[in-house]
Amino acid sequence: MISEEEVKALMLAMKKRYGLDFTNYEVKSLNRGITRLMTKHKMKGMIDLWGKILKDDDFFTSSIDDLLVNLTELFRNPDAWAMIRDEILPTFSKANEIDIWHAGCSTGEEIYTMAIVLEESNMLFKSNMLATDLSQTALDKAKKGVYSKAALKNYLRPFLKFFPDKSLEDYFEFNDTNANIKKRYTRKVTYKRHNLVELKMDKKFDMIFCRNVMIYFDSELKSRILNFLNNCLKDGGYLVLGYYDTMPNESIDIFDVHNNSTRIYKKRLTPIRERYEQESVNS
Numbered sequence: 001m002i003s004e005e006e007v008k009a010l011m012l013a014m015k016k017r018y019g020l021d022f023t024n025y026e027v028k029s030l031n032r033g034i035t036r037l038m039t040k041h042k043m044k045g046m047i048d049l050w051g052k053i054l055k056d057d058d059f060f061t062s063s064i065d066d067l068l069v070n071l072t073e074l075f076r077n078p079d080a081w082a083m084i085r086d087e088i089l090p091t092f093s094k095a096n097e098i099d100i101w102h103a104g105c106s107t108g109e110e111i112y113t114m115a116i117v118l119e120e121s122n123m124l125f126k127s128n129m130l131a132t133d134l135s136q137t138a139l140d141k142a143k144k145g146v147y148s149k150a151a152l153k154n155y156l157r158p159f160l161k162f163f164p165d166k167s168l169e170d171y172f173e174f175n176d177t178n179a180n181i182k183k184r185y186t187r188k189v190t191y192k193r194h195n196l197v198e199l200k201m202d203k204k205f206d207m208i209f210c211r212n213v214m215i216y217f218d219s220e221l222k223s224r225i226l227n228f229l230n231n232c233l234k235d236g237g238y239l240v241l242g243y244y245d246t247m248p249n250e251s252i253d254i255f256d257v258h259n260n261s262t263r264i265y266k267k268r269l270t271p272i273r274e275r276y277e278q279e280s281v282n283s
């Protein structure tokens, strides 16, 4: 059993040694990650891991994936995607371009779900998608867009709930073992390694997806990231969180709730912009 103090001490040492900051991640989740790592490398105690992770750069790099959780699905929570199609995307019907950021995109299933929804709404052609993750392994997989047939079979139910009259063959090229997302989707995506904790982004977006990433953060880090994501949205842009992501009280003031159960929020207009819009409505 690894104690909370041991986890925190290791994260602090890693931050100091490599500059990668896991110090505000939930201890429970890190604890599971550390156990995964120790089991994988047949280590008996924290002392073995401590020595290896702080002395061996390559070991540290390859360990990051074990500390992170990259579970994802195609069409995860179909009612959120239905709301995006029916209520959010129509607000961009007159826009020339739609800029979308998938922060913590993992292996790509969420990106391609959105790309398919955009295509069905006839908006893929004017969309620019940025897909980022801290894990290079997950990002490489997202970029390839190759999924095992067995994995896709698990996604069939939510997919058919969303598209009862379609088949996965409309979107993927199948071979004996795998399915490859069609090129017309990957072409719309820029893939980039990015650490949310560094709070850096040089663009503004109409929509940001940050689903099931902050569940592994403590409430202080969650608030910091929500503030940052709010700054990365254009006025009136939308933030989509995961079902298990909660919006802390201190962050709710900077967003309007579009729909609580699907975790869709809208950036609140700045007061000046609000006044200007109000005046143009009244005049």
Ligand SMILES: C[S@@+](CC[C@H](N)C(=O)[O-])C[C@H]1O[C@@H](n2cnc3c(N)ncnc32)[C@H](O)[C@@H]1O
Binding pocket: 068, 069, 070, 071, 072, 073, 076, 103, 104, 105, 106, 107, 110, 132, 133, 134, 135, 138, 194, 195, 196, 197, 210, 211, 212, 213, 242
């Ligand atoms: C559970 S997956 C969620 C994937 C997808 N958004 C979804 O909901 O299906 C969480 C992802 O967040 C990424 N992640 C964790 N910490 C991060 C950070 N500091 N910056 C960027 N990505 C991070 C992980 O590598 C992982 O791929």
